[in-house]
Amino acid sequence: MLSGKMDRRKFIKNLSATVVGVAATPLLETASLGKSEQGAKVEHRTLGKTGLKVTSVSMGVMNCSDPAVLHRAFDLGINFYDTADCYMGGRNEEMVGKAFEGKRQQVLIQTKVHDSDEKKMRASVERSLRRLRTDYIDVLIWHNFNSTKEVSDPRLFEFMTKMKKEGKARFTGFSSHSNMASLLKEASKSNQHDVALVSYNFTHSKSLKEAVALAAKSEIGIVAMKTQSGGYKKEKMGGLNPHQAALKYVLMDQNVSCAVPGVTTVEEIEECAAVMRTLLTEKNIDELKRYHGFLRGRVCTFCGGCSGECPYGVSHQNLLRVVAYHEGYEEGRLIREALEEKDLAKNIHLCSDCSSCSVVCRRGLDVKAQMRLVQTIIAHSRV
Numbered sequence: 001m002l003s004g005k006m007d008r009r010k011f012i013k014n015l016s017a018t019v020v021g022v023a024a025t026p027l028l029e030t031a032s033l034g035k036s037e038q039g040a041k042v043e044h045r046t047l048g049k050t051g052l053k054v055t056s057v058s059m060g061v062m063n064c065s066d067p068a069v070l071h072r073a074f075d076l077g078i079n080f081y082d083t084a085d086c087y088m089g090g091r092n093e094e095m096v097g098k099a100f101e102g103k104r105q106q107v108l109i110q111t112k113v114h115d116s117d118e119k120k121m122r123a124s125v126e127r128s129l130r131r132l133r134t135d136y137i138d139v140l141i142w143h144n145f146n147s148t149k150e151v152s153d154p155r156l157f158e159f160m161t162k163m164k165k166e167g168k169a170r171f172t173g174f175s176s177h178s179n180m181a182s183l184l185k186e187a188s189k190s191n192q193h194d195v196a197l198v199s200y201n202f203t204h205s206k207s208l209k210e211a212v213a214l215a216a217k218s219e220i221g222i223v224a225m226k227t228q229s230g231g232y233k234k235e236k237m238g239g240l241n242p243h244q245a246a247l248k249y250v251l252m253d254q255n256v257s258c259a260v261p262g263v264t265t266v267e268e269i270e271e272c273a274a275v276m277r278t279l280l281t282e283k284n285i286d287e288l289k290r291y292h293g294f295l296r297g298r299v300c301t302f303c304g305g306c307s308g309e310c311p312y313g314v315s316h317q318n319l320l321r322v323v324a325y326h327e328g329y330e331e332g333r334l335i336r337e338a339l340e341e342k343d344l345a346k347n348i349h350l351c352s353d354c355s356s357c358s359v360v361c362r363r364g365l366d367v368k369a370q371m372r373l374v375q376t377i378i379a380h381s382r383v
């Protein structure tokens with residue numbers, strides 16, 4: 001039995017460091033832990049320099065096609081919704097627009113645009129506005145940056161500045177699934193981005209945690225995605241349900257403004273919302289330990305540890321998302337959308353020429369075998 005706040009903090013700090021294999025979360029040492037154990041109340045945090053007050057548990061709409069989930073999220077007090085121009089061929093944005101018609105002032109909407117020429121980007125933003133049934137986007141995100149060059153591209157800043165001046169976007173930022181620590185460090189230097197949407201979960205390294213802290217210090221609002229590290233349903237894990245624990249773990253980092261777990265059902269959004277203002281428990285740590293064991297060697301957990309290791313420039317981390325979407329989320333649509341981003345699969349044929357893979361996974365994944373699996377999935381997806 002743990003007695004007193006200090007013992008509890010030490011316990012969780014030590015356990016989280018040893019069990020899930022990452023550095024202990026500084027948040028676990030803060031004094032606010034005691035008062036936040038009061039049960040499921042909505043918690044708001046400031047989204048960096050935007051000053052927007054967002055619910056710490058927000059909603060990733062990407063996989064959702066049921067407006068009832070959005071209505072339930074709204075009723076639960078959740079106010080920040082992440083969608084994209086490309087999700088479901090635009091139908092995802094349409095659903096968000098319709099669900100929140102008449103409630104626009106009460107919700108914050110984040111959507112995305114892909115790097116292209118100005119005419120195409122402008123057309124994309126206009127389409128998003130029409131689908132969302134609004135004349136402004138709260139946060140407009142560059143979709144899926146991989147390199148530090150993109151983070152500091154003056155051409156992109158120029159476009160985003162125009163969108164702000166024209167009142168089409170209140171705030172802007174970028175998203176990334178790979179190389180996140182470097183990108184966040186670069187963004188902290190350039191001071192041009194208001195928000196960063198990054199993969200962040202309990203499997204990630206200390207260097208990403210430090211980069212998140214640096215970016216937050218530069219007042220970049222950190223929105224965490226891929227918080228569940230895989231999307232496996234409990235049925236597939238013999239009843240194990242670590243999703244609340246994984247979400248709690250991310251939110252223990254106060255440098256995170258909010259998390260946008262991808263939910264598809266009313267039950268899932270209720271499960272996620274209940275995490276606000278709660279703490280990791282011993283049971284949660286045990287669940288994360290078991291989940292970590294389940295994921296090991298199975299799918300990429302987007303930890304970022306092997307960034308830039310393919311000597312042939314294959315975007316292996318982004319491609320490994322395809323396996324996660326296939327094995328965990330079991331969603332053909334997500335696979336197709338991922339592959340369409342920046343022509344992701346264009347040089348995967350190079351993997352066939354490698355007798356062994358130079359990428360070393362820090363989590364025991366056989367990357368060569370995974371890249372073979374990616375090739376098979378692509379062949380079946382006919383992309």
Ligand code: SF4
Nearest residue numbers: 310350351354357358
């Ligand atoms: S198999 Fe070769 S080309 Fe493919 S990711 Fe590994 S090192 Fe790169």
Ligand code: SF4
Nearest residue numbers: 300303304306361362
């Ligand atoms: S392949 Fe391994 S090291 Fe690379 S990002 Fe995925 S889990 Fe991390």
